[in-house]
Amino acid sequence: MKKFDYYQPESLKEAYGLMEKLNGEARFIAGGTDVIVRIKQGALHPDALISLRRISALKGLGNEDGLSMGSMTLFRDIERDPAIARDYPALGEAASVLANPQVRNVATIGGNLCNAAPSADAAPPLMVLEATLTIEGPGGQREVSIEDFFRGPGETCLEHTEVVTRITIPKKRKGTGMAFLKIGRVAQDIAIANAAALIVVENGVCRKCRLSAGAVAPVPLRLKRIEGIVEGRKIEPDLLDRVAEMVQEDVSPITDVRSTAQYRKTVSGILVKRAIKEALDRAG
Numbered sequence: 001m002k003k004f005d006y007y008q009p010e011s012l013k014e015a016y017g018l019m020e021k022l023n024g025e026a027r028f029i030a031g032g033t034d035v036i037v038r039i040k041q042g043a044l045h046p047d048a049l050i051s052l053r054r055i056s057a058l059k060g061l062g063n064e065d066g067l068s069m070g071s072m073t074l075f076r077d078i079e080r081d082p083a084i085a086r087d088y089p090a091l092g093e094a095a096s097v098l099a100n101p102q103v104r105n106v107a108t109i110g111g112n113l114c115n116a117a118p119s120a121d122a123a124p125p126l127m128v129l130e131a132t133l134t135i136e137g138p139g140g141q142r143e144v145s146i147e148d149f150f151r152g153p154g155e156t157c158l159e160h161t162e163v164v165t166r167i168t169i170p171k172k173r174k175g176t177g178m179a180f181l182k183i184g185r186v187a188q189d190i191a192i193a194n195a196a197a198l199i200v201v202e203n204g205v206c207r208k209c210r211l212s213a214g215a216v217a218p219v220p221l222r223l224k225r226i227e228g229i230v231e232g233r234k235i236e237p238d239l240l241d242r243v244a245e246m247v248q249e250d251v252s253p254i255t256d257v258r259s260t261a262q263y264r265k266t267v268s269g270i271l272v273k274r275a276i277k278e279a280l281d282r283a284g
């Protein structure tokens with residue numbers, strides 16, 4: 001393994017200033033559960049790692065007008081947060097099945113998104129919750145919808161000097177139900193496929209539907225065509241069967257060590273259908 005320098009800046013400005021100075025030959029490190037693995041595998045050879053751990057601006061979890069999480073929020077904290085369990089259970093469920101407690105004690109939500117794996121467990125719940133990412137770098141601050149953040153496997157809209165600072169989710173509307181589901185080869189494994197659904201119901205009719213599927217395309221997907229078909233209708237078994245078929249049409253998975261493409265297609269349809277059912281039950 002190539003030797004690298006290790007920096008521990010105390011402020012955001014110092015962190016992206018360092019990255020600018022190192023001319024892109026460095027990497028930010030949060031929990032390190034992706035970046036260190038990739039260095040050990042020889043897939044990354046940075047001259048330096050710039051740790052985000054000492055930067056207090058990247059920490060903190062607040063639930064006043066919606067949910068606001070610093071990018072350094074640990075999955076262990078998300079999993080244990082009672083307000084998340086009550087108001088944003090899809091996110092709490094995704095956190096509680098990511099890897100294992102040892103990984104969740106160091107892995108961050110920002111790292112999960114910035115690593116940009118199509119299977120990232122935090123992505124589908126944040127997609128259906130319409131999260132916004134705050135990004136900061138030498139050019140200033142900007143906000144990006146999670147839908148526009150991912151560009152391909154391992155690729156995001158971030159410039160190399162930019163840091164994701166916060167993730168915010170709008171306040172939960174009355175009558176909302178949501179769910180996250182995942183299937184892996186074994187418990188604690190990275191997803192073969194995952195999915196999230198958010199449903200708002202009024203008088204038995206679906207007023208809002210948000211659907212997302214992961215590990216079935218180069219980026220985590222929002223299933224907008226299918227959302228449009230569900231909205232304005234009563235969610236009944238026939239509609240759910242049609243949804244499962246349409247998911248199979250809209251995904252484009254690959255075959256890899258975890259699964260065949262065909263299995264991913266079939267199972268993602270089933271996961272989305274079950275996630276809608278679960279969300280509907282929770283919407284009351």
Ligand SMILES: Cc1cc2nc3c(=O)[nH]c(=O)nc-3n(C[C@H](O)[C@H](O)[C@H](O)COP(=O)(O)OP(=O)(O)OC[C@H]3O[C@@H](n4cnc5c(N)ncnc54)[C@H](O)[C@@H]3O)c2cc1C
Pocket residue numbers: 027028029030031032033034035036037052071072097098099100103106107108109110111112113114115119120121122158162163164165188189190191
């Ligand atoms: C055994 C094991 C099991 C795993 N299981 C799962 C699983 O079930 N589901 C799943 O989704 N993932 C899984 N992972 C992957 C990993 O744990 C998660 O993606 C984790 O959330 C990464 O967060 P981190 O803080 O460790 O990121 P790091 O490894 O520190 O960083 C990841 C990438 O993001 C960049 N980065 C980090 N934070 C920022 C920021 N704020 N701004 C800009 N760039 C940033 C880094 O430069 C790096 O490129 C697993 C990993 C291991 C080792």
